[in-house]
Amino acid sequence: MPSPSSELRLFGLDLPAVWQEIRQAWRKVLRMPALGWLGPRPVVLLHETQGRAGLWKQHGAGRFVRQGDGVEGARVAFQAVELPEDILLRRQLTLPSLPPEQLVRAVELEAQGNSPFAPSDLVWGQAVMGAAGTGPQRVELVLASRRSIAQHLARHAGGLDQPEVWVRCAQAADGAFPLQGFGEERRLRAERRGWLVLGCFVLLALALATAIALTPTLQLRQRALEAVAASAQLAQQARPQVAKREALLAANEQVQALEALVGNRLNPLRTMHTLTQVLGDETVLQRLQIEGSSVLIAGQTPDTAAMMQKLSAQPGFKSVRAPSAATRPAGATKETFQVEFTIDESSSLVNGPAVPADQAAAEARP
Structure with missing residues (x-):
C-alpha cells in the first residue's frame, strides 16, 4: 500500500491516474489509421x-x-x-x-x-x-x-x-x-526521440499560430500606446500656453465681476449735480450717502413735503420716502429732514458720463 506522502491528489483526484488516462487517450488518437502518418x-x-x-x-x-x-x-x-x-x-x-x-x-x-x-x-x-x-x-x-x-x-x-x-x-x-x-530498446529510443521532435514542431506551430493571431491585437495596442505617449508629449508642450489661457480666463472673470459691481453704481458727481438742480438754493444738504442705487440725503429745507414731491417728480427717482419725521427747531426757519429714494437703473445717473469735477463743484456752490 503506498504511503500517504507518495500519493499525489488534488481535490480528491489521483493525479498519476489522471495522467495515465490522458496518455492512453492520446495514444488511441495517435494510433488511429487517419493519424498514423503523424x-x-x-x-x-x-x-x-x-x-x-x-x-x-x-x-x-x-x-x-x-x-x-x-x-x-x-x-x-x-x-x-x-x-x-x-x-x-x-x-x-x-x-x-x-x-x-x-x-x-x-x-x-x-x-x-x-x-x-x-x-x-x-x-x-x-x-x-x-x-x-x-x-x-x-x-x-x-x-x-x-x-x-x-x-x-x-x-x-x-x-x-x-x-x-x-x-x-x-x-x-x-x-x-x-x-x-x-535490441528493441534502440528502436524504442528512436521512437521517443521522434515523438519529442514531433512535439517540438507542434509546439512551434502552435506558437507561430498564436503569434499570427495576436499580431493584429499587439499592433493595435502598440498604436494606442504611441497615441497616448504622443498625447502626453503634446500636453507637456502645450502646458505653458494652457497656463496662460487659464490665467486669461481668470482675469476675464475678475473683469466681469468688477464690471457687474461697478456697472450698477451711481455716478456721484452727476447725482450731486442733479440733486442741486432739483432741490434749489433754499435746501441745504448736510449728508449724502450712496449705496448701489439707493440714496440717502439729510439736511435743512423750508418745506420737506414740497421737496419730496419734487424728488418724486424727477425722472429716474422712485420710492421716495422719509424714514423719520421732519422737525423744525424753535425759532428756526427751516425743517431738519432725512429722505431715502432709489435711482432707476435706466437713468442717466447710472454709469452716465461724469460731470467734470470743477463744473459740479461750481454748480453745487451756493
Whole structure:
C-alpha cells in the first residue's frame, strides 16, 4: 500500500491516474489509421525463417505488419531475427479491457505462472489481437528460453549488431511482434526521440499560430500606446500656453465681476449735480450717502413735503420716502429732514458720463 506522502491528489483526484488516462487517450488518437502518418514509425528489416528478408512497420500496440520484401544486408537502422516455432511456446489469453500498463503486468503474471523455464531463463512477448475496447481483449502470449534464443542468434545472426528477436502471430501471417530483452530498446529510443521532435514542431506551430493571431491585437495596442505617449508629449508642450489661457480666463472673470459691481453704481458727481438742480438754493444738504442705487440725503429745507414731491417728480427717482419725521427747531426757519429714494437703473445717473469735477463743484456752490 503506498504511503500517504507518495500519493499525489488534488481535490480528491489521483493525479498519476489522471495522467495515465490522458496518455492512453492520446495514444488511441495517435494510433488511429487517419493519424498514423503523424508519428514516427521506424522500418525494421526482419530476417525471416524462410531465408528471406522483409520490411516491417509498426501497426498497433506492439504489433508489426509486413510492408514488402527487403534485401539481405540492406542499410536499415533496425534489424530483427525471426525465431522458429520449435523453440516457442504459445498461449492465447482472454483478458478484460485494461490500460496498456496494467495489461502488460497481467500478461507478465501469466507468463511467470505458466513458464516451464527458470525465471532467469524466461523470455516472453505479447501481442493484442484486435482493437482495444470496452469488451474482453484477446492476447497472444509467447514464451521462450533465453539460452535457446542465444544459440539460434549465434547460428543465424552472427553478423548483426544487437538484433531484435521477433515471432510471427499465430492468427495473422503478416503480423509479428518482438520479444523483450534484446535490441528493441534502440528502436524504442528512436521512437521517443521522434515523438519529442514531433512535439517540438507542434509546439512551434502552435506558437507561430498564436503569434499570427495576436499580431493584429499587439499592433493595435502598440498604436494606442504611441497615441497616448504622443498625447502626453503634446500636453507637456502645450502646458505653458494652457497656463496662460487659464490665467486669461481668470482675469476675464475678475473683469466681469468688477464690471457687474461697478456697472450698477451711481455716478456721484452727476447725482450731486442733479440733486442741486432739483432741490434749489433754499435746501441745504448736510449728508449724502450712496449705496448701489439707493440714496440717502439729510439736511435743512423750508418745506420737506414740497421737496419730496419734487424728488418724486424727477425722472429716474422712485420710492421716495422719509424714514423719520421732519422737525423744525424753535425759532428756526427751516425743517431738519432725512429722505431715502432709489435711482432707476435706466437713468442717466447710472454709469452716465461724469460731470467734470470743477463744473459740479461750481454748480453745487451756493
